[in-house]
Amino acid sequence: MQKLILSVITVFVVIATVIAFSSSQNIKDTNQPTPIPDDDSVTVDTTIKETPEVVFATPKKAAHFVKSSPEHGTTVIAAPQQVQISFNFDLGVNSNIAVTRDGKDYSTGNTIVSSDRLVLSKGLQSDVPNGLYTVSYTACWPDGSCHDGSFQFAVNR
Amino acid sequence: MNRKTVLLGATGFLLIGLTAFYLWYERKIEPKRETVTTPHFETSTPEDGVVLAGVPLNVTLDFNLDLVSGSSILIMQEGIDYGSSSTEIDENKLSMRRRLVSNAPNGNYTIKYRACWINNNCANGQYFFSIDRSLADSFTDYRSQDEVVIDMRTLAFLPEKMRIARGTKVTWKNSDTVNHYVNTDAHPSHTYHLNQNSRELPPGAEYTVVFDERGIYPYHCSAHASTMIGSLLVE
Numbered sequence: 082m083q084k085l086i087l088s089v090i091t092v093f094v095v096i097a098t099v100i101a102f103s104s105s106q107n108i109k110d111t112n113q114p115t116p117i118p119d120d121d122s123v124t125v126d127t128t129i130k131e132t133p134e135v136v137f138a139t140p141k142k143a144a145h146f147v148k149s150s151p152e153h154g155t156t157v158i159a160a161p162q163q164v165q166i167s168f169n170f171d172l173g174v175n176s177n178i179a180v181t182r183d184g185k186d187y188s189t190g191n192t193i194v195s196s197d198r199l200v201l202s203k204g205l206q207s208d209v210p211n212g213l214y215t216v217s218y219t220a221c222w223p224d225g226s227c228h229d230g231s232f233q234f235a236v237n238r
Numbered sequence: 239m240n241r242k243t244v245l246l247g248a249t250g251f252l253l254i255g256l257t258a259f260y261l262w263y264e265r266k267i268e269p270k271r272e273t274v275t276t277p278h279f280e281t282s283t284p285e286d287g288v289v290l291a292g293v294p295l296n297v298t299l300d301f302n303l304d305l306v307s308g309s310s311i312l313i314m315q316e317g318i319d320y321g322s323s324s325t326e327i328d329e330n331k332l333s334m335r336r337r338l339v340s341n342a343p344n345g346n347y348t349i350k351y352r353a354c355w356i357n358n359n360c361a362n363g364q365y366f367f368s369i370d371r372s373l374a375d376s377f378t379d380y381r382s383q384d385e386v387v388i389d390m391r392t393l394a395f396l397p398e399k400m401r402i403a404r405g406t407k408v409t410w411k412n413s414d415t416v417n418h419y420v421n422t423d424a425h426p427s428h429t430y431h432l433n434q435n436s437r438e439l440p441p442g443a444e445y446t447v448v449f450d451e452r453g454i455y456p457y458h459c460s461a462h463a464s465t466m467i468g469s470l471l472v473e
Contacts, residue, residue, distance in 0.1 A: 171438055
């Protein structure tokens with residue numbers, strides 16, 4: 082009798098241990114129309130290759146970003162007169178644009194917010210050298226909070 | 239073998255087994271409540287940790303990099319997904335959303351999402367929110383009215399929390415001396431309920447929206463986003 086009781090208890094413990102071990106494996110949710118893989122690894126490719134000569138970094142878009150001119154990842158044969166960024170919500174004061182290459186800002190004048198408060202623009206020097214340019218902008222909102230963004234273009238005459 | 243030793247050993251194994259079973263049960267029913275944020279994540283509606291008086295229309299996640307196909311959202315409670323549609327990526331590609339079933343029960347929800355970007359780089363994230371319908375009692379009840387007015391005055395929405403019936407026409411009126419906005423959460427993405435987004439409203443201006451779907455609608459004034467907030471509960 083004693084052996085029988087001991088055997089039953091041992092079997093129960095083994096079963097419970099196996100179940101507990103299996104809980105450390107992947108647990109799949111039921112009723113899952115779009116399953117999410119359990120791979121938690123993050124591999125973020127920070128480069129977007131447009132041409133073999135230029136490697137553009139991953140852009141960052143502020144909220145309400147609609148489009149930019151030049152567009153991210155483009156190569157132009159002449160320096161644009163200005164950089165323009167369009168949004169679909171009211172921009173606030175202190176919104177700003179900088180256009181840099183190797184740490185030097187090649188923009189000119191002040192950042193201009195359009196009268197409808199949807200477009201930021203800033204002039205660019207006419208004699209900018211060839212190379213990769215980073216447009217870093219700060220979009221500020223009516224409450225004074227700001228969010229930054231960035232994109233790149235290249236000049237190749 | 240000594241009888242006492244046998245019983246002692248058996249008891250020990252039994253306790254270990256029960257503990258293991260308990261841990262398995264807990265992990266299956268209640269996943270670990272740890273918020274995980276992916277790269278490029280900006281905001282979400284509902285927010286992480288919020289307790290809502292009603293069912294949200296959808297779960298909306300905002301990022302700062304274009305999303306691509308493969309991105310998805312699960313809205314889980316006790317192993318059941320309460321999403322009512324497939325995950326959609328907004329036209330601006332910076333937000334994705336998934337609707338909830340309108341009768342989702344009270345309780346704690348886990349949002350599990352997978353965000354994918356160019357070159358099929360993907361990452362998983364999760365966060366939590368809760369629904370507690372008893373909180374609806376704190377909302378000012380206007381369910382008997384077809385049209386209601388929310389006053390914008392003293393840097394506040396008055397009333398701040400309003401309970402209305404489906405199909406009610408809501409008009410916000412700026413009775414203040416400064417400009418205001420009526421924008422759906424989150425700030426500044428304004429993506430939760432895209433039909434509830436005004437531009438600048440000067441003193442005296444009005445803004446009107448008809449609410450046809452049941453759910454809870456958190457919103458704010460973008461000029462005073464940290465303090466001027468409101469919520470509509472549509473039933």
